[in-house]
Structures are given as structure tokens and as C-alpha cells.
Amino acid sequence: MKKNKQRNMKRNSLIQLLLGVVIIILANIIGSFIFTRFDLTSEKRFSLSPATKELLKKIDDIVYFRVYLEGDFPAGFKRLRNSTKEMLDEFRAYNKNIQYEFVNPSQSDDQKERNDTYQLLTEKGLQPTDLQVSTKGGREQQVIFPGAIANYKSNELAVELLNSQIGVSPEEVLNNSIQALEFRLASAIRDLTVVMKPRVAFIRGHGELENRDIYDIGQALSKQYTVSVVAIGGQIGSLTTRDSVSADKTRIINKYDAIIIAKPDSAFLEKDKFIIDQFIMREGKVLWLIDPVFATMDSLKNTTTTLGLSIDLNLDDMLFRYGVRINQNLVMDLNALPIPLRTGQVGNQPKIDFFPWLYFPVITPTENHPIVNNLNAVKTEFVSSMDTIRVPGIKKTILLKTSPYSRTVNAPALITLEILEKEPDERAYTGPPQIVAVLLEGEFKSNFENRIPPEILNSKEIGFIPLSKPTRMIVVSDGDVIRNQLHYSKGYPLPLGYDQFTGETFGNKDFILNSLDYLMDESGLISIRSRELKLRLLDMTRVNNNKFIWQAFNIFFPVLLVLIFGLVRNYLRKRKYASGK
Secondary structure, eight states, X not given: OHHHHHHHHHHHHHHHHHHHHHHHHHHHHHHHHSOOOOOOSTTOTTOOOHHHHHHHHTOOSOEEEEEOOOSSOOHHHHHHHHHHHHHHHHHHHHOTTEEEEEOOTTOOSOHHHHHHHHHHHHHHXXXXXXXXXXXXXXXXXXXXXXXXXXXXXXXXXXXXXXXXXXXXXXXXXXXXXXXXXXXXXXXXXXXXXXXXXXXXXXXXXSSOOOGGGGHHXXXXXXXXXXXXXXXXXXXXXXXXXXXXXXXXXXXXXXSOSEEEEEOOOSOOOHHHHHHHXXXXXXXXXXEEEOOSEEOOGGGGSSOSEEEXXXXXXXXXXXXXXXXXXXXXXXXXXXXXXXXXXXXXXXXXXXXXXXXXXXXXXXXXXXXXXXXXXXXXOEEOSSOOOEEEOOOTTEEEEXXXXXXXXXXXXXXXXXXXXXXXXXXXXXXXXOOOOOEEEEEEEEOOBOTTTTTSOHHHHTOTTTOOOSBOOSEEEEEESOGGGGOOOBXXXXXXBOOTTBOTTTOOBOTHHHHHHHHHHHHHOSXXXXXXXXXXXXXXXXXXXXXXXXXXXXXXXXHHHHXXXXXXXXXXXXXHHHHHHHHHO
């Protein structure tokens, strides 16, 4: 009887073992045919967006990432490195053509070799970051390159993995960088693998910014788009092409996907406005960067006062029709960019001090929109305020607005350096925040509806359209947002957003790139930028106050759990076999 019972127990155990092995083998076989992953985090931290998955499906050759995040880093950068690896593994799970390696650019003991590597990475487009790290010998400075070089066939692209944000704690910067990983890596793949680049044109002929003023953004845009410069000049075919489909039918299509109107200073003729209007009606996208008031720091080089004067650009009716009105004023904000002024003489050297110039508001984006989410502060110069107009069918999204400590002065406005001689009276800067950038989306009505003669209305060559298909435009009430500075002595263009006097780099370039990405993005990839991961940091004050308790808890509690489990299991086994005797 006892032997039969033991035999049955052995047989049952063997059956259970075999059954387990069969289940595991079957699960692996099924898993090789049916791919799925489970993400149990509340914000779906480890799930790729549908746009990224769709992009990965189209990759037909190896995309190789060489990530320069290897080495002895502080904990925050290790988290960025691990998150980058996890994200690339996630990409690989959907397409085996995604390959990567992590490289330590500082691994060589030879100083010259390290410097050559740093120089090469800088030339390829990666920006170094200096860190202060603790070592056995004390604290030392370490150079890291928190980025990657991506290759696809003969194309190469630098990918920055670390955000640059002024006034944000290092923990938040790293968290925001981790949030943006999917967008940055997916965008790099898109830019490397795109066959037909979208077409972007800078409009000329109305005193717009010159090539040297938009050099840096032109270089940045050319990596993703085919960039052109076009003068409208009243030519009906400047923005569109015409194909004769039949004897009585002409097909008219836009030459460009988007146009940029960067800081014009003279009035648009009605014919040019009509051409732009019909470009919009044919789903064309427009980035307007408009200064309604003329004011420049050049006027203050030899005197302490100047005037901000209204400019008649003849665009008010168009913009009003589309949904915004740019006001003839200047915004003054207590959150402003400092400018250098000579305040004295020290020996043979001039004494230079910095003062907040209230006409140069620094705008920190606060909206949770893909264009401005986690964007660095944007630098403006002599910016004006804007109002939104209620237009049926048009959705308006505020992208940028000044701080609550701002006010406006109407043009003509007296601009004087004398305001730097005393502290501003905060009671005069009580807001409200002024709108300076707006996104408009929807079906726009033509500004020329019911205004053109029948011969134009019925012309097949012109093909007048009174109502657009769904399209987008962005209006910014400051043309200097897209203008890069020129080196003060040598005159060469500096990176857009970099202020050579304070040494700070602002988010102007990312704002322009994100704006065009959003205007022309059909894949939905830009929507990943609004994704938000929760920052779950430890309460360091509480941790430091109870350091020993938490250390003991983490060491002994797991051991205690194992002991309890073992004792309970042993007790149950004894009880089971004792009852079977």
C-alpha cells in the first residue's frame, strides 16, 4: 500500500515535470510566430507609439547607432544610458535591422587620442558636456558626449540625447531627455531613411531676413527638407505648378510643402498676398514670423533713446481672416535677456556689466503641446502681442506667451536705455501674459473670397479656391526668433538660439524645427514629444534622516521573507506527511 502510494507520487511528479516542459516548449514555439509584449506601467513607459512601429516596419537595411554613453558616469547619466539601451532594444524587437553599440570616447589613456576623438565627434555634430565627478583622488572634470551617431547606407546623422533647458533642475532635464528618447531616435531613423524630402521655401521680396541671418536654421532644415529661396514677385507660378490634364482642365499643385515668411519689413502687394493665400487654400503650410513694429538695437549704439515705429506690411487683413491679429505694440517683461553695457573703466579695460533688457523677453514654454513640450526657453527681441480671433472651423493653440510680469507699450514707443539705471517698478508689470506664438489648424476661408473680379474667379489658369482643405499655419509675432546672431567682430553666423554675450543657448532652433515638423508631419511622429513620464524621485531629506533604517530594511527584510517562507513550507510538509502515516 505504502509502495503504491510512493509510486503514484513519483508518477504524478514526473507528469507535472513533463507537463511543465511541454508548456514551456509550446510557449516558445507560439512566441516565435506571434509577437506581443506587455507593458504594465501606468504611463506605458515601455510601449512604442503606433507611428514609431509603422516607421520601423519600413526599414529595409541596417540602421546602426553608435552611442557615446559608456563610462563611469553619475547615476543620472547611467539612467539615461540604460534607458537608451532599453529603447533601442525595443526598436530591435520590431525590426532586427536596428543595431547599436555603446562606446566610451574617453577610454584611451593617450590624451592626444582622446582629444582627437572629441574633435571628431564635435565635427560630426555632437555637443560635449562637462561633468564634475567624484573619484578616489577627489573630484575631477569629465567630458562626455550624451549622443549618438546613426548610419543608414551612406547617410550619417548626429543625434543629441540630452535636452538643454535653462532654469530646470538636472533631475528634470534627465527625465525630460528620457521622455524624448523615442522621438529623437525615431526622428533620426525617419531623417536617415526618407526617400523624398519635403520641400520648404523661404519667401523673399519684402525685406525678409538675408541668408546670413538664417544660415544656421537653413543648415539644420536641409538635413530633413529640401530648402529653397523663392521670390514671389507677382508671378502666379512662383509657388505652384500647372499641368494640362486635358484641353479644358489644368491641374494646379503646390511646389512646396511649406513656406517661411521671416521678418519682412515692407508691404506685400495684393498680388503676392493672393498667391500666398491660394498656396494655403491648396493645403500649403506657412510659418509666419512677423514684426509689426520696427525697433533695433543698432539705433542705440550712438544714442540712449530710439523709437519703435509701426510697419505697414499689408498683412493684417489676411491674418485676421485666418484667426489672429498682431498688435502694434512692444511687450516688456521682467523675465528678460540681459544685455552687456559699459559702465566704467578698470585700468585700460572697459568695465562691462549685464542688465535685464525688458524689451527682450525670455519665454519659457508651459503648454503641453508636441511643439513646445519640454522645450528650452525661447529668446525674443522687440516682440509684440497677439490676439486670437474667433473664426468658425479654425482651432487655435497658444504655443508661446510671456510671463505674468509683463506689459505692453503701444507704437510709436520710446525705447530708452535709461530704464536700466533703476530697478523696474513691479507694480507696472502685472500681466496678463501676452500671446506671441499661435498654431492655427482647420479649413481656412480665402482672404479674397467675394473680392475678385469674374475673369479671375473663372480663370482655369488661376483656379481660384475659396475654402482650403484642412491645413496648418503658425504665427509668431517676432521675426528675430528665427534669426541667428553674427559674431560681433568676425561676422560669421552663430548657432540659432546662442547668445554670444551671455553664453547661453536658447531653444529657438528646436522651436522652429518642431514647428515645421508639426506643420508637415503626416505620420504622427511629432505627437510623441507630448508624451510624459512621471518623475519618481526619492525624498532625499527623508532618506538621509533615516538612512540606517532604510539600509537595514533593504538588507534584512528580503532575508526575513525567505526564512518565513521556508519555515512555513517546512511546517506544512511535516504536517502533511505526519497525517499520512
